[in-house]
Amino acid sequence: MASRHTQRKSTRRNIQGIEAPPELNPLEHEELPMSTPTRRDALATTPRERQHGSFNLVTPLPLSFPVKPDDSVTLYRARMDNRDVVLRTLKEKADDSERQSFLGFASFLSELGPHPFLPGLMGVVSLRTSLITVMEELVHRDLLGFLWRCRQDTGVESPCDITEQRIFTIGGQVASALEYLHGQSCIHGNVGARSVLVGLDLTAKLWGLGPAYCKKTQAGAPGELQNVEMRKWQAPEVLARRPVSQSSDVWSFGILLHEIVTLGDPPFPKIMAGDLLQYLQRGKTQTRPANCSNSLYSIIKSCGQFAPQERPALAEVIQKLQSGEKSANSRTVLRVPEPLDIEKYLREAGYGEAYNYVVL
Missing domain, CATH: 3.30.200.20 (Phosphorylase Kinase; domain 1)
Incomplete structure (x- = not known):
């Protein structure tokens, strides 16, 4: 191998x-x-x-x-x-x-x-x-790259095949790891497809634990951003530099589900990262993805509530994911016909805005 x-x-x-x-x-x-x-x-x-x-x-x-x-x-x-x-x-x-x-x-x-x-x-x-x-080693490496490879993979019985049922399965695995970390008094602070690794059997494992380690070992402002280039994955209270809680990870988990169902689209692609907090304060949310079922979108929407106390606990999220997995479509494979434009992705995901606010 x-x-x-x-x-x-x-x-x-x-x-x-x-x-x-x-x-x-x-x-x-x-x-x-x-x-x-x-x-x-x-x-x-x-x-x-x-x-x-x-x-x-x-x-x-x-x-x-x-x-x-x-x-x-x-x-x-x-x-x-x-x-x-x-x-x-x-x-x-x-x-x-x-x-x-x-x-x-x-x-x-x-x-x-x-x-x-x-x-x-x-x-x-x-x-x-x-x-x-x-x-x-997890041979498929990060979930984001895996999703991108799934976009154009048309092979028969490809390991890249992502179905609605697979989304519920991956989501349940990541949520289980996140709940475990919270039980260890760790807020992850970096949840996203880039921070999930995928094994040969498509088991998903949560990684990207640097921010969690920082919170354990460094004193800082309670809402301090660990990486300003990850703002589009951060909850409103994190963007506003207010106290971070486990609910802040729940918000990011909703973004992760959105990434999976879109096979790796960036969150809020039309909004500058620097304008995102004001956008959310006006009550705006992400649009529903074309291939997203009612049951999956209800979870994404609940995780994306503006107020932390209105977001569900992870135990509730896990229960909904497990329930949704049983009835989810296991046959239809998600595809995105457009080829990936990495430069466009980096712009829409907010990379580089910390240093240059001019989007080319």
């Missing part, structure tokens, strides 16, 4: 062979804070130590154009204990604070414990210059 995926080059303008726009790679660009516990404290809580020689068939994962030119983490695909894994390797040039942050994030993942819909942390190599965290 490693050879099938090796050395696939990405471009900004061509969908062929890429999983997501470079700015959206959830594995390569996990945001980590620079203030963490001391190295000794981090080491004391890291998960099971792995030996550097435990890995074989190590190959680089395809690299995307980096958001930060000095990104300190490199990804590799490898085999360990007869399983495919991803090695998140801290570059040797990393300074002490980056090393502490890297180990602190590994400790954070370990403390969360296992869950069937969170990627598995399988070990840490911390006794060498190059620090490594070992994660299970």
Whole structure:
């Protein structure tokens, strides 16, 4: 399987062979804070130590154009204990604070414990210059790229086939992981298709845990945006820099469902990210997608209530998803005939507005 995926080059303008726009790679660009516990404290809580020689068939994962030119983490695909894994390797040039942050994030993942819909942390190599965290590999990578590949895939019995029933299944899996995180006193803060990974059997697992780690380890304003380029996924109270709650994740979960049913369209495509809060304050909502059933749209709409207290609890959302899954269409495959224009997507999703408010 490693050879099938090796050395696939990405471009900004061509969908062929890429999983997501470079700015959206959830594995390569996990945001980590620079203030963490001391190295000794981090080491004391890291998960099971792995030996550097435990890995074989190590190959680089395809690299995307980096958001930060000095990104300190490199990804590799490898085999360990007869399983495919991803090695998140801290570059040797990393300074002490980056090393502490890297180990602190590994400790954070370990403390969360296992869950069937969170990627598995399988070990840490911390006794060498190059620090490594070992994660299970999910071969279809991020859900956003997977949805984009589903748009034009016309093969018979394609693994990319997304039906209405599959949307309910994926939604239930992500909601289950999110409810588990909330039970661990973690607000995810980064829910979206870019932050969900897809396995070979199309099991969805929630990733993108950098903001959750930041909230655990850094003091800041209660409504502080972790990533200003993710504003179109953020609840109104987050945009307004007011206190964030579990309901803020519920809002973003509704956006995720909208992404799935549209096979990866950006939210609020006609609205500038900087104008989104005012748009929502006027009572505006997302339009109903063409292929969206009444039962699915009712969930999306309930998650998108402006007031946090009016959004459903995740337990209620999960119950509705499970109920909807039983009666959902399992035959009709969703398709979007228009080819993906990545540059257009980046504009409509609000990328770059933090630095340039002129939309070309």
